Amino acid sequence: MCGIVGYIGSRQAYPIILNGLKRLEYRGYDSAGIAIYDGAGIQLSKTKGKVSDLEKRVKKEIKTTGTLGIGHTRWATHGVPNDVNSHPHYSNSGELVIIHNGIIENYSAIKKALIKRGYSFYSETDTEVLVNLIEDIKKKENVKLGKAVQIALNQVVGAYAIAVFDKMKPDEIVVAKLGSPLAIGIGEDEFFVASDATPFIEFTNNAIYLEDEEMAIIRLGREVRVRKIKNDSLVVPYVQELQLNLEQIEKGGYDHFMLKEIYEQPSVIKDTYRGRLLASEGIIKLGGLEDHIQKFINANRVIIVACGTSWHAGLVAEYIFEDWARIPVEVEYASEFRYRNPIITEKDVVIAISQSGETADTLAAIKLAKQRGAFVYGVCNVVGSSISRETHSGTYTHAGPEIGVASTKAFTTQITVLTMIALKLAKIKGTISQSNYMKHLRELEMIPHHVEEALKSDTKIRAIAEVFQDAANFLYLGRGYNFPVALEGALKLKEISYIHAEGYPAAEMKHGPIALIDEQMPVVVIAVNSNHYEKVVSNIEEIKARNGKIIAVVTEGDSTVKELADYIMEVPKTPETLSPLVTTIPLQLLSYHIAVMLGRNVDQPRNLAKSVTVE
Ligand code: F6R
Numbered sequence: 001m002c003g004i005v006g007y008i009g010s011r012q013a014y015p016i017i018l019n020g021l022k023r024l025e026y027r028g029y030d031s032a033g034i035a036i037y038d039g040a041g042i043q044l045s046k047t048k049g050k051v052s053d054l055e056k057r058v059k060k061e062i063k064t065t066g067t068l069g070i071g072h073t074r075w076a077t078h079g080v081p082n083d084v085n086s087h088p089h090y091s092n093s094g095e096l097v098i099i100h101n102g103i104i105e106n107y108s109a110i111k112k113a114l115i116k117r118g119y120s121f122y123s124e125t126d127t128e129v130l131v132n133l134i135e136d137i138k139k140k141e142n143v144k145l146g147k148a149v150q151i152a153l154n155q156v157v158g159a160y161a162i163a164v165f166d167k168m169k170p171d172e173i174v175v176a177k178l179g180s181p182l183a184i185g186i187g188e189d190e191f192f193v194a195s196d197a198t199p200f201i202e203f204t205n206n207a208i209y210l211e212d213e214e215m216a217i218i219r220l221g222r223e224v225r226v227r228k229i230k231n232d233s234l235v236v237p238y239v240q241e242l243q244l245n246l247e248q249i250e251k252g253g254y255d256h257f258m259l260k261e262i263y264e265q266p267s268v269i270k271d272t273y274r275g276r277l278l279a280s281e282g283i284i285k286l287g288g289l290e291d292h293i294q295k296f297i298n299a300n301r302v303i304i305v306a307c308g309t310s311w312h313a314g315l316v317a318e319y320i321f322e323d324w325a326r327i328p329v330e331v332e333y334a335s336e337f338r339y340r341n342p343i344i345t346e347k348d349v350v351i352a353i354s355q356s357g358e359t360a361d362t363l364a365a366i367k368l369a370k371q372r373g374a375f376v377y378g379v380c381n382v383v384g385s386s387i388s389r390e391t392h393s394g395t396y397t398h399a400g401p402e403i404g405v406a407s408t409k410a411f412t413t414q415i416t417v418l419t420m421i422a423l424k425l426a427k428i429k430g431t432i433s434q435s436n437y438m439k440h441l442r443e444l445e446m447i448p449h450h451v452e453e454a455l456k457s458d459t460k461i462r463a464i465a466e467v468f469q470d471a472a473n474f475l476y477l478g479r480g481y482n483f484p485v486a487l488e489g490a491l492k493l494k495e496i497s498y499i500h501a502e503g504y505p506a507a508e509m510k511h512g513p514i515a516l517i518d519e520q521m522p523v524v525v526i527a528v529n530s531n532h533y534e535k536v537v538s539n540i541e542e543i544k545a546r547n548g549k550i551i552a553v554v555t556e557g558d559s560t561v562k563e564l565a566d567y568i569m570e571v572p573k574t575p576e577t578l579s580p581l582v583t584t585i586p587l588q589l590l591s592y593h594i595a596v597m598l599g600r601n602v603d604q605p606r607n608l609a610k611s612v613t614v615e
């Protein structure tokens with residue numbers, strides 16, 4: 001969380017940094033700041049609030065001319081969001097200025113030692129401690145900035161992506177990474193630094209992604225020098241050619257990124273299976289899987305680790321893996337798994353699912369599983385992300401950049417990948433009949449079309465949102481494959497509308513939540529064609545008997561539920577196994593419209609950040 005951006009070259013740094021911060025705002029948006037070297041000193045402005053607030057403040061407060069600068073958009077960890085705690089932070093002498101994404105865990109001990117040495121602190125942040133530690137080492141040891149950063153980082157415990165410069169030596173930026181992402185864009189006699197490549201995509205396609213425990217000295221007129229933080233040894237950096245384009249990171253006429261991303265699902269699901277699913281030939285080809293297929297076939301069990309929406313995709317995978325491939329699956333919250341001494345053996349395969357590929361808990365769960373000998377497979381969206389590099393192998397979802405904080409297209413593309421893996425394993429193991437296998441390949445190929453159809457109910461769903469926008473609570477119910485969809489629907493609603501919502505397996509309702517039902521309670525029930533259809537109908541009757549208001553997701557042409565429900569949202573017919581890919585669409589739209597009607601910041605809901613790089 002937090003976005004960092006920096007520039008050194010011959011262009012004006014301010015517009016590049018400001019625009020970069022706007023693109024990185026998905027990573028955190030409770031405060032923002034900027035520092036520019038103006039040829040004589042540092043111009044620094046920072047504020048609680050969003051990048052747009054910073055922009056206004058900068059206009060009143062500082063001169064923005066200068067070709068070296070750094071900027072930060074914050075998701076608070078240490079210290080409340082206020083002006084003082086915002087980044088950048090000066091060192092006591094005012095010579096160094098730093099931005100930081102991450103947490104320095106031992107900052108308190110370092111702070112005490114620095115106070116004894118005469119340092120003062122103005123903010124509550126761990127970052128201000130780090131910049132003063134660097135300054136102290138630089139002065140005490142009489143070393144250059146790069147060396148001081150290296151020594152300091154060997155003393156800190158935690159996670160970081162930092163960028164720091166020295167006004168006495170304004171031809172370089174020093175950056176370092178452990179646990180939080182950091183990309184360096186390489187232009188012609190100019191360099192960019194950012195948490196991801198979006199701030200510099202219109203300037204260069206060449207980037208170095210620092211590995212953990214690496215730092216780089218970025219000096220004008222010289223190649224980027226990358227070093228290991230531990231022993232200062234030089235590393236030959238790999239300059240990657242980026243596949244990103246500007247269009248992918250713009251709203252493209254939609255009011256919000258979330259809506260754009262909901263509507264992108266037909267095309268990105270296609271991108272996910274393009275070249276991998278050859279339905280007419282009965283082939284599924286997944287590059288990352290081919291060489292490791294025996295690991296899956298011989299696995300005692302598959303353990304899926306993930307957080308949030310990705311965890312919900314993992315739950316769907318549990319159903320399909322067990323159903324088709326007959327491999328036992330456990331789905332774990334990465335944050336619990338990593339701390340509970342789980343039993344993991346070399347015969348286990350761990351699948352880590354993550355949109356961002358940077359989620360700290362998932363990353364830690366992967367490291368733990370690797371230490372205990374498991375084979376770890378990643379399902380990630382962001383190419384080159386930490387999780388994609390930390391796993392033994394994996395499959396990218398190819399959903400394109402997901403910028404709305406609420407995950408939408410990441411979920412459906414993750415399920416698409418997991419479905420292909422399950423089908424492939426089932427085919428090899430012989431646990432699925434040839435006809436069922438072929439049927440599902442063809443049906444999977446049809447999903448983009450079905451999603452497109454489901455999206456046509458948008459206006460109708462907006463009308464339903466209008467009716468229920470003032471509800472204080474929602475209940476979401478589903479069974480079987482659609483139980484995870486109920487959880488996901490509830491999560492979408494609460495995170496962007498701030499309405500309390502709970503997802504439940506429909507049959508569990510009578511073991512507790514039924515007590516909540518009265519005429520004030522909207523209950524969203526996923527009641528599409530399935531093996532449990534009649535059971536779900538009975539659950540709906542139970543809700544009706546208690547005056548609950550029913551909003552049902554039904555298969556086109558349904559008549560039974562239509563009569564019982566107060567409102568219906570229709571989706572095309574699919575096999576039950578693939579239904580989460582379409583039943584989730586109306587739930588995304590419902591939460592989107594309610595949030596818009598309530599005037600919420602849909603793309604940047606309060607307290608959240610897109611990429612959770614702290615535990
Ligand atoms: C919900 C949401 C979060 C993420 C979770 C994991 O809409 O976006 O729950 O799904 O933080 O993030 P990734 O998938 O990046 O590991």
